[in-house]
Amino acid sequence: MIENLRKYTGLMIATFVILFISFFFLDTRSVRNMSGGKSMFKIAGRTYSDKEYRSLGAGSFELASMLAQSGDYSLYQFIMGLSSGATGKDDAPEKFFVGRMILHQAKEDYGVYPNDEEISDFLRTLRVFSGPDQKFSAENYRNFIDRGMGRLGMGEKDLRELAADVLAMKKLNAIVGSGLSVDRDAVAKNLALESQQVSGEVAKLDLAPFEAKIEPTEEEIKKYWDTVSDSFTTEPRRKFTYIIATPEVVVDPEADKAEAPETIVDATASDEVKKANAKKKEEEKAKHATEMAEARRKKQFELDTLVSDFVDKLEEQKGGGFEELAKANKWEIKTSELFPLSAVPKDLDLTVRFSSQGGKAADQLFRITETSDPLSKISEAIPVGENQWVVARLDGEEKSRPKSYEEARNDARAQYISEKAAEALKTAANEDVTKIKASLAAGKSFADAAKEAGINETKAFTAITKTSRPDGATQPQNLFEASRNLDPGSIADVITESDRAFILYVAKREVVKEENAAAKIDSEVTARTSENETIAFTAWIAERIEAAKVETLYKH
Structure with missing residues (x-):
């Protein structure tokens, strides 16, 4: 399972987006209007009815979403973890239901059953039940059950069962992700890199002069068109x-x-x-x-x-x-x-x-x-x-259709020029890097070395940090990221953007010491460990879902 973690690293982000889409568009009428007695899913050989789906799936999905909107991250994790593989608002509740049934099987396999006291303590921590003093409000709790949950046809028992599953998932996270510890020294080094100040210079080359030099023949445009014609279509x-x-x-x-x-x-x-x-x-x-x-x-x-x-x-x-x-x-x-x-x-x-x-x-x-x-x-x-x-x-x-050559010629020509100019820009920038390095080795300043290479536009930067905002007109957007690992006196790989390229020179790097550095490292280690556990759990539950051979028996 651990070797499959990389396969699922993007899954949480995708599901996070789906979650918010579902907040806005989940239609509870589809939950209320379903008739009873129909078989909905077959999971690991067991058949589940529409009544079970309404209670443990669609209704609980919206209930968890309502609770999560107050900002409790544990509920976001719960929904994301169980909605593995969802592609949109229509199938997110179904994926959630399947994931929850797999979770119930895992609770039995591992003997994970939160007790009543743990459930009550967890519910008291949820922000949705907080009063003006940010403490648990029994009145808000009761109002939520009576008014918020009433329209879903659910009650306090359903809320406590949901809370029990959230807690069970937390424990299973730790079990499945045990052993995925984070190297504290590696975290400390990375935080040090992020806490440094960097100074240096950048030289800028614009794309426009390279575009102006390219005058493709009709034959070249037509030949290029033949390779990219599928990308040119009319608007519907x-x-x-x-x-x-x-x-x-x-x-x-x-x-x-x-x-x-x-x-x-x-x-x-x-x-x-x-x-x-x-x-x-x-x-x-x-x-x-x-x-x-x-x-x-x-x-x-x-x-x-x-x-x-x-x-x-x-x-x-x-x-x-x-x-x-x-x-x-x-x-x-x-x-x-x-x-x-x-x-x-x-x-x-x-x-x-x-x-x-x-x-x-x-x-x-x-x-x-x-x-x-x-x-x-x-x-x-x-x-x-x-x-x-x-x-x-x-x-x-x-409807949209492929454009003819005559319709797309001007666009194809512009795209051809743009691509060829970008290639020429990158080649020229790399050649300039070679020249600048030679001049630097001879003892010249970066600005003088750039001028000798034919670049007159350079700009110095001083003590930039992770939170610094680059000057969009004269500096690359990833200025700090590109310079934070570079040794002083070195030049980074050419940085290319849509209409320009940059040559980056680092003159100085200095780590800024923080008084609470140790506590910050501990916090980061805890966060990274939790992230690893969550990724492991997501991969693990996805494998169990695949092994369960889920069948949709009735499409509501």
Whole structure:
């Protein structure tokens, strides 16, 4: 198993992304709407029902996600570790369920059963149950069970079972990862490298002059095109009929009224009266503002209801009658030409509000997947701008296709020049490094050596650290990383970026001593050991899942 660790090193990051996607998009209605009595999975020869899946899989997945959102890392580890192999929001709960069943088998194999006291102590540490004083709040705990878990059809027993599995996984982590200790001296050396200050110089070569020298012939472009033609495709284009629903404007009768001039009575009033009058005016303004806000809220509610009814009727009519229903609401009906996402009509270039995905209305329209069901061509009601809604029907599509040579010639030419220029830049930089090294050996400064090599642009840097931010115009983005292991007086390998190359010279490196260095090393050793254990556990459970020959018996 240990030899397979490298295979899974990227797994935790991938699952971390999937976890956050699932936070935003997990639809609990799919959990509630499943009927009982169906066989869902077969794992290691045992069949599991949809009832078990709802409780120990989908429902528990969302429960764990809710708990983790407060920032408890142990819950992130739990979800990531059990969701091994998930590729998106749809299969993450299923992977979680399979992983949890494998965990239950492992608990039996290793005799790992947290007791009631351990479970209670663990639950008291969770941030989601903390009060204002950051201590465990029995009231928050009870509210979470009654309100947060109630909608999942789960109770305190399910919460404690989940906590028991989190604790069991922690113990199995330590068992499976035992022996994967971290070399303290290696950690100390790495931290020393990260705690140093580095000084030196960089010389910069720009790509543009090399691009200007390349003038490919038509034959060269055509020959290059033949090798990369598959990478040049047209953008998919779509055509929509759509409405943009906007609330009725609320006219403010006070908007254009000028403030009444001060009367003689007002001017000669006592300070107490003036103060009372001013207070009365402010109260009247506040009251008016509240009334206008309420009027706008009512208009928004009316529109929201109309849009909801519009979508409901479209569903009833399987997408038919779009124009007639829109006209009944006095909405303007628009039809676009075919357009790609790179050239969206202005009125569809609207920002989506209240969406974890963000983006524009057109982004969501291009996610429509047409099927044999006519309703599939109708979008959801998309909230846009401050108060509008977009509903659209897909009327036509021109799918992406390979471009012809004539269509792609200019792009192919530009790409050919870019690639050839990058090769020439790197070759020139390496040749300059050889020249600079020879000049340095002869006792010349780096700046003079660079000038002799034909590079006039150099810049010194002083005492940079891991947290230093390079000057993007004159320094490489990885300045510290590229220089931290280099001996003083040495030159690094050429650093290439998209439009330039750098030659890096290190003049001085100095380790900065820290008062709490020993404690920092101990903390890093603990963290690295925990990371190794987690990676080992992830690899181990993935192997057990593979050996369990999981079968999906019913797709909900």
